[in-house]
Amino acid sequence: MQALGIDALFRGSNFLRLLGGLGVTLELSLISVIFSILLGIIFGVIMTFKNPVVKVLSRIYLEIVRIMPQMVLLFVVFFGTTRLFGWNLSAEAACVIVFTFWGTAEMGDLVRGAVTAIPKHQYESSYALGMSKAQTYYHIIVPQTLRRLIPLSINLVTRMIKTTSLVMMIGVVEVLKVSQQIIEANRMTSPNGAFGIYAVVFLLYFIACWPISLLAGHLEKKWSN
Amino acid sequence: MQEYLPLFADAMLLTLFIGWIGVIISVVLGLIAAFIQYFKIPVLRQIIKVYIELFRNTPLLIQLFFLYFALPKIGLSMSPQVCGALGLGLLGGSYMAEAFRSGLESVDKIQSESALSLGMTKFQALRYIILPQAISTSMPAFVANIIFLLKETSVFSAISLMDLMFTAKDLIGLYYKTAECLVMLVVFYLIILLPVSIVGSIIERRLRYASFGD
Numbered sequence: 550m551q552a553l554g555i556d557a558l559f560r561g562s563n564f565l566r567l568l569g570g571l572g573v574t575l576e577l578s579l580i581s582v583i584f585s586i587l588l589g590i591i592f593g594v595i596m597t598f599k600n601p602v603v604k605v606l607s608r609i610y611l612e613i614v615r616i617m618p619q620m621v622l623l624f625v626v627f628f629g630t631t632r633l634f635g636w637n638l639s640a641e642a643a644c645v646i647v648f649t650f651w652g653t654a655e656m657g658d659l660v661r662g663a664v665t666a667i668p669k670h671q672y673e674s675s676y677a678l679g680m681s682k683a684q685t686y687y688h689i690i691v692p693q694t695l696r697r698l699i700p701l702s703i704n705l706v707t708r709m710i711k712t713t714s715l716v717m718m719i720g721v722v723e724v725l726k727v728s729q730q731i732i733e734a735n736r737m738t739s740p741n742g743a744f745g746i747y748a749v750v751f752l753l754y755f756i757a758c759w760p761i762s763l764l765a766g767h768l769e770k771k772w773s774n
Numbered sequence: 775m776q777e778y779l780p781l782f783a784d785a786m787l788l789t790l791f792i793g794w795i796g797v798i799i800s801v802v803l804g805l806i807a808a809f810i811q812y813f814k815i816p817v818l819r820q821i822i823k824v825y826i827e828l829f830r831n832t833p834l835l836i837q838l839f840f841l842y843f844a845l846p847k848i849g850l851s852m853s854p855q856v857c858g859a860l861g862l863g864l865l866g867g868s869y870m871a872e873a874f875r876s877g878l879e880s881v882d883k884i885q886s887e888s889a890l891s892l893g894m895t896k897f898q899a900l901r902y903i904i905l906p907q908a909i910s911t912s913m914p915a916f917v918a919n920i921i922f923l924l925k926e927t928s929v930f931s932a933i934s935l936m937d938l939m940f941t942a943k944d945l946i947g948l949y950y951k952t953a954e955c956l957v958m959l960v961v962f963y964l965i966i967l968l969p970v971s972i973v974g975s976i977i978e979r980r981l982r983y984a985s986f987g988d
Contacts, residue, residue, distance in 0.1 A: 714836060750836055751836050
């Protein structure tokens with residue numbers, strides 16, 4: 550254990566601090582995911598409109614998110630807008646803004662895909678059966694859309710968790726930053742700390758994301774007919 | 775601002791160079807992994823499965839930290855350039871493998887059976903029947919993965935590679951020209967990624983004609 554430097558983890562409350570850091574990451578991603586799902590559903594429904602102005606605007610928004618690395622967006626919001634407008638933005642707030650901006654586009658695209666994937670005959674058959682518009686949506690369209698959508702949005706959660714690892718670069722103290730601090734503080738007593746601690750962080754991320762991916766995969770398989 | 779342009783240009787070349795090497799590694803790895811899974815080669819298949827799950831469920835930043843800061847402790851040190859390309863390749867390999875595998879599996883079993891019963895050899899069936907269909911189904915995911923990987927190169931600054939992010943951060947720190955540097959950053963990423971995005975959508979549109987059945 551000494552040689553691998555895992556012993557640094559059990560000194561003092563280091564492991565708890567590391568878990569606390571992971572908590573910060575998870576909390577940030579959870580907040581961003583909730584915002585993105587809510588806004589994304591609205592945005593996705595808006596994208597299904599056939600208004601040309603809406604189409605062009607949403608296309609530009611999607612393309613910006615598709616092309617710009619999240620890190621660049623983080624820098625622009627955290628360093629750029631604060632300098633330009635002179636306001637005071639905490640790093641956490643900047644993260645939530647950027648990841649919501651990113652997640653809304655992703656979620657919106659998923660919603661649009663799920664809605665437009667419903668064939669037209671589903672609407673027509675239910676009208677032919679005498680259902681009203683509300684009934685058609687409630688009994689036919691929304692359940693089918695949700696079945697396609699839920700596994701994909703669960704996947705979005707894991708991607709959000711993975712992307713929030715970037716927040717360390719603008720100075721949020723999360724799991725990676727805490728692990729750096731632990732490694733630095735124990736440099737003398739466990740010189741190989743970097744190996745042990747980073748391996749643990751690697752595994753922690755895996756443990757956080759893997760069950761969620763499994764769940765998404767399971768639901769996708771179960772609901773694909 | 776003009777005197778910084780060469781700095782950004784150098785950084786862009788570095789990002790492009792390491793990014794595309796990473797993409798090539800990931801395509802090769804992905805192909806190998808996908809074929810191992812498709813042909814259900816024992817033992818190797820389980821190893822590939824662990825690799826894919828491990829790398830799909832962890833962020834690139836952590837993988838790079840592990841490669842660059844942790845591995846030297848057990849006597850395996852690499853330059854940041856090698857780490858960057860390798861990390862990107864390993865991450866991308868797992869994504870590409872999934873894309874290729876789902877493409878291969880989307881081709882109905884009946885297709886290869888019919889090809890074999892028409893007297894084609896196994897290789898011919900793969901070459902003329904399975905692969906063309908598999909490629910056209912996995913193309914959208916393939917293009918999305920390439921864009922994703924090139925975007926992920928922005929993380930390289932964490933392991934002290936002089937990429938675009940690093941240069942921008944450096945210049946902001948040195949001269950406090952935040953707005954200018956950030957604009958340059960955005961512009962240079964656009965130069966890298968816009969062509970890929972455009973070419974990608976053209977390829978996707980052309981391949982859609984090649985979809986079979988429906």
